[in-house]
Amino acid sequence: xxxxxxxxxxxxxxxxxxxxxxxxxxxxxxxxxxxxxxxxxxxxxxxxxxxxxxxxxxxxxxxxxxxxxxxxxxxxxxxxxxxxxxxxxxxxxxxxxxxxxxxxxxxxxxxxxxxxxxxxxxxxxxxxxxxxxxxxxxxxxxxxxxxxxxxxxxxxxxxxxxxxxxxxxxxxxxxxxxxxxxxxxxxxxxxxxxxxxxxxxxxxxxxxxxxxxxxxxxxxxxxxxxxxxxxxxxxxxxxxxxxxxxxxxxxxxxxxxxxxxxxxxxxxxxxxxxxxxxxxxxxxxxxxxxxxxxxxxxxxxxxxxxxxxxxxxxxxxxxxxxxxxxxxxxxxxxxxxxxxxxxxxxxxxxxxxxxxxxxxxxxxxxxxxxxxxxxxxxxxxxxxxxxxxxxxxxxxxxxxxxxxxxxxx
Numbered sequence: 001x002x003x004x005x006x007x008x009x010x011x012x013x014x015x016x017x018x019x020x021x022x023x024x025x026x027x028x029x030x031x032x033x034x035x036x037x038x039x040x041x042x043x044x045x046x047x048x049x050x051x052x053x054x055x056x057x058x059x060x061x062x063x064x065x066x067x068x069x070x071x072x073x074x075x076x077x078x079x080x081x082x083x084x085x086x087x088x089x090x091x092x093x094x095x096x097x098x099x100x101x102x103x104x105x106x107x108x109x110x111x112x113x114x115x116x117x118x119x120x121x122x123x124x125x126x127x128x129x130x131x132x133x134x135x136x137x138x139x140x141x142x143x144x145x146x147x148x149x150x151x152x153x154x155x156x157x158x159x160x161x162x163x164x165x166x167x168x169x170x171x172x173x174x175x176x177x178x179x180x181x182x183x184x185x186x187x188x189x190x191x192x193x194x195x196x197x198x199x200x201x202x203x204x205x206x207x208x209x210x211x212x213x214x215x216x217x218x219x220x221x222x223x224x225x226x227x228x229x230x231x232x233x234x235x236x237x238x239x240x241x242x243x244x245x246x247x248x249x250x251x252x253x254x255x256x257x258x259x260x261x262x263x264x265x266x267x268x269x270x271x272x273x274x275x276x277x278x279x280x281x282x283x284x285x286x287x288x289x290x291x292x293x294x295x296x297x298x299x300x301x302x303x304x305x306x307x308x309x310x311x312x313x314x315x316x317x318x319x320x321x322x323x324x325x326x327x328x329x330x331x332x333x334x335x336x337x338x339x340x341x342x343x344x345x346x347x348x349x350x351x352x353x354x355x356x357x358x359x360x361x362x363x364x365x366x367x368x369x370x371x372x373x374x375x376x377x378x379x380x381x382x383x384x385x386x387x388x389x390x391x392x393x394x395x396x397x398x399x400x401x402x403x404x405x406x407x408x409x
Contacts (some may be wrong), residue, residue, distance in 0.1 A: 010146050019136050019376040020377060026360070028371055031264045040399045042326075042387040043370040045190070045344065047255045049318055051299070052311020055254065057240075058302035060073040062295035073294045078286040080107025080263065084297045088263055091304045092248070098235045104267050104278060106285055107292050107300075109260040113182075117288070118216055118245060118264070121280040129161035129180035131173045131193055133377030133384070135218070138184040145225040156379060164380045165192060171338060171347070172200060175207050181350035183208065185234075186218035188225060191377045191386040192347040193323075193339015195230040201237055202275050208243035212272070215244040223253040223316055225342045241267035245277070252344060252390075254303045254312050261292055261300045313382075319344050322389035322396040329400035333408040347374070351407060356382055365403035 008175050017025065031039060050056075065071035079085070085102035093100035108114050116137050124137055124146045130138050139160065142148050149159030154368075156162050161180050163173035171192045173185070175293040185204060187196040217234040225232055234240045246265040250256035270277045327340035336349035350359040358372035363369050374381030389396065 008144065010144050010148075013143050013148070013151055014140055018140070019372070020300075022376075023360075023370065023372065027364065030364055037368045039364075039368050039370060040391065040395045040402075041248075041325055041370045042389075042391055042399055043372045044262070045252065045388050045390060046257050047252065047315075047390045048392055049255055049315040051255050051259070052303075052315070053309050054305050054307035054311060055299045055302045058308075059259075059295045059299035062298035066294065073319070076294055076297070078289060078290045078291045079103075079282060080105065080291065081294070081297050084301050085263075087301050087304045093233070093235070096232065096236075098233055100235060100265055100267070104265055105340070106264045106281060107297065108262050108264060108267065108285070108289070109292055110138055110251065111218060111247045111262045111264075113292070114247050114262060114264045115216065115218055117284070118247075118281075119141065119145050119147070119182075120284050120288075121277060122214075126181035127161060127179060129163055129176055129183045130378075131165050131185065132156070132162040132379060133165060134184070135186055135190050136377065138216075139378075154379065159385075162378070165189075166380055167338075170194070172196060175203065179211060179213075181213050182216060183213055184216045184218070186220070187230075188221040188343035188345075189339075190218075190221065190343075191345055191372065191381065192384075193341075193343035193345035193376065193386075194347075195225060195227065197229045197340040198231050198237070201231055201234060205237045205240050205243060209239050213243065214270070214277075215240075217244050217246045219246055220249040220344075221252055221343050222248065223312075224320065224344055226320070227342055230342055235265070235267070241269040243270070245270065250300050250303060251303065253316070254299070254300070254308075255315055256296075259296055259298050259299060284308075317394070319389045322391070322393055325393070325396050326387055326389060326400055329397075329404060333400075333404035335407070340389070346387045346389070348385050350374075350383055350385050355356030356385055360384055363403070366406045367399070369399045369402060 001230045085105045088105050089102045096152045128147050148157035151157055161176045161178050165171045165173055178252050222232045234244045234246055266278045266281050268278050323340035326346045327337050331337045338347040340346040356375040358385035372386040374384030
């Protein structure tokens with residue numbers, strides 16, 4: 001009898017389309033049917049402001065180096081060039097009073113890649129806990145790995161611990177009653193746009209230390225924080241180096257969505273069962289990737305220059321202003337609105353009687369505005385909707401005006 005090739009059957013448990021692919025398909029179909037409609041995209045978190053000039057100059061200079069024999073470079077260090085790891089260590093941590101060494105920083109092509117791949121170094125029988133609503137990558141990649149169990153309609157995956165984030169608890173997760181080994185946290189949060197204060201984050205660190213769990217902390221939006229009591233890094237919390245991994249990105253901070261550069265911090269103190277997670281991740285990365293290109297890493301280094309940092313601050317201020325336009329304009333129109341203060345995301349309650357996807361379709365049809373249905377982020381996201389501040393000021397204002405005229409109460 002002929003042997004049959006076996007596939008990873010866990011993939012069959014996933015929805016047919018990734019959330020943002022489904023949105024793109026619906027928008028494409030609508031545009032084909034209504035070519036006269038101007039579409040304003042406030043759905044996917046993709047930036048629109050150009051890169052700071054200093055960053056572009058650094059990337060161009062590095063590209064020219066690649067065209068000269070004396071300065072050409074081939075494979076670089078898998079974990080990142082020392083010049084960038086040192087710049088990150090100094091500017092993002094040591095200058096802010098947090099001791100993170102360059103050899104605890106691993107440069108990659110994106111926080112999405114790293115949050116999706118981090119599970120490679122953990123056993124498949126670990127119990128995973130996620131916020132609900134949640135960035136889909138955390139769940140989907142654990143489904144692929146076989147940690148999620150079976151999908152139960154209306155409840156999610158049987159082996160995943162869902163931590164409801166509702167209006168009643170300030171959209172913040174609460175310590176789960178069931179033990180969790182791997183805890184995914186994202187603050188400022190995607191999708192709700194809410195941040196977490198220092199005392200609340202300390203509670204999670206204490207839980208992880210007491211229960212020998214690891215916190216997988218997505219800080220991709222830390223640059224948007226404006227309120228002083230919100231930590232920019234989980235490593236500002238005592239003890240976190242023994243229980244946390246942190247993911248950061250240049251995508252939203254410096255406009256690198258199309259350039260691709262991020263980094264993950266795995267402290268050397270992070271040891272489980274006598275095994276260093278820093279060493280395991282280094283082994284994983286050196287096996288599965290050959291690093292980020294030299295010109296891109298030089299561009300990332302330039303983010304920390306005086307001119308580069310100024311450009312980054314200007315772009316962040318621009319997106320924060322857009323978030324304020326949305327937050328205040330939608331509230332004036334009668335919507336219940338959250339987020340948009342320490343985050344580029346605004347989280348709004350959809351009108352009564354509509355599901356999140358029904359509101360998506362109606363919003364697209366009546367206003368040409370694209371957002372993200374809250375149910376795409378989990379059961380507790382039903383009844384809510386995410387909008388991003390990454391479009392232009394003009395389009396943001398136009399979108400808010402259209403929504404207000406259509407749905408004002």
